[in-house]
Amino acid sequence: MGLKAENVFKPGAYPKYTYVSRNYEDTGISYELRLKQALRTAGCLTSLIGPSKMGKTILCEKVIGFENIVEVSGADFNGEMDFWAVVAAKVGLPYAGEITTEREAAEEYSTERDSRNEKFVLSKDKVIQYYKENDKVLVIDDFHYASQEMQMKMAQQLKDAIRRELKVVVVSLPHRSDDAIRQNADLSGRLSLINIEAWKEEDLKEIALKGFKQLNMTITETVAEKLAVECLTSPQLMQYICLSICILLEDKNEETVCAEILETAYKFTTVNFNYYDVVNVMAKGPNTRGKRRNLYRTKSGKELDLYGLIVESFAKNPPEMELDFENIYNRITQLIEEEVKVPDKQSVKNHLNNLQLILKEKEEIYRAIEWKDGKVYILDPLFLFYLRWGRTHE
Template structure:
């Protein structure tokens, strides 16, 4: 049996080459691959956070392929940042040299990175003009063109694929402006793929309006328990580890539809049994301790939980409320502790359900309705400002609904140390 390292078999948050699971009979993959074949449509891939969207896209558009440009939406503060990254990846600078002559025999020589026809050269390039009519009537002029125009030209000439990950990070106006800019590229078959979370930050309607009739939207469905189990059933045999089906069932059911969490559980289970690489002798595992889930929870969700519990700022005058547990906490922790009691998973929570959970944990008069909604609004605001690809919670005031949008945060609510 070939030796494998655990770190190569189970890769939470990375590219799992050995435990990659082909889902839904490859339909999603086929749709993504069609973008390469002169599809002439803007492709959007949407699905829950940490559901494997980036991993799947990298299988088709490898990050290491020189003809594929990956842009991380989280690194973009202005639209020009996108075009600068495109130019950098294509090794092009936004300047243009135009050579003219009044003779028919003009030779343009030099080095251009994309195409001599558009004469975009890095660092000014080396461009010259020579004539053979015996006179020197040639003229060379240079002008700067915008990064945006240079990048669009370079993409058109190179036919490089452009992938924007975490597209929902861009503000809504920037999303619309970007889509308008790439319409001509899409029309001419240049592959453009936007990866996003179906959240209100991502204005799908605006994107569709900007490119009516030329949009191919691919939905990444939730991972089923059976699909998550495949990560374990593929990976553990590579390490000569026999994990009981009961344990695999528990791991998959706790993963909340997230392959990232499932990879984390499998790797942690190996660590609990001091497995670092393929074992000479078969190792049998027939139980999993709750401490595994608690440890994973502490390492994945505690930071944002604590930030939400702190609230917008530390204040000494917040009313402390007595809980049935004997602890005294302010209203921010009351709300979070109530959520923790509910163990909602990735479900949407109705406001009255949350109010009921709050009444169950407080020993005194529960906070009033307007106090709870104010806290939910503040928490949603804090979550939106966090350096994460999407807020972990989202309060929809009009509908009186609270959405738990991050599986790591949902997992922490269930398994945090009380």
């Protein structure tokens, strides 16, 4: 039997047939070799940092192996959670509990026995010993999900753990900077820093070409290049889109990936992504408390306030994951009808500040963008893809 599309294109799992190796910072050395080097350097903590949906976890799975990797999330920790209790639980160690012990009564010839309960707490040394003896590597994914206070506590625990040669990889986003790790004086000289760069179009294109070849389906270099642009530097998004294409073509009993199917595939892919509420919160902005907002007529005939215009500006061509303020402002003015007075720059900045405050107070999924140092960082390529294809836009 031939391979099925879902075996080849795997957005949420290790992509055995479409894994693409990349070079580390144009050194000619692969990311895989760089991570192996870091893990084999005793007494060092590995800090893996890069944009969302860039394959950081997949890289760890490739190098470390499923049987050796122990993955936790920053979200697994809070102010009340014992760091070592979480780390122990992930490998099934009973970190704390009660045991029942029995002893014989003191009287001669007595067969009576007393029982008593004793509480125990496994020491962190025992947990570290287990990890070392079983060749386990602790991978703390989404380190930025932990609170700032918890990040500092974790950094303190990790300092001693790596000295005892526990192998640890901390994975984080670049603009949610893991200062607790990278700027911790106690960890100075004990860090192996690996920056994961955004994927280049030529590497993303390789995912499509390899995958469709495995399925004996035809795709041209030109079509693969179009896919590489639209997947917004994300290999995961490329996997999603290619799988959608396969399902659409199977329904038509066709085996050629033509340019005409791409837009349908993009829209079809967005049904997997639940960003409807995120977009609504951003477009709505803060509570107006009865005040009317200025509306601007757009070239497409819509009437939008400034929050709506900001959201629309993100979706415009060309798709970009980082937008400086001038770029955002120009996109907004291009959306508005020519005879309509455009908002001033300070007003746009104020709205971006308000938007940042709103999203910061919401759940993690709402924090899809970050306005920082005069730039908007779109943290999640799947969110931007949804903006472009999952809704009506300019």
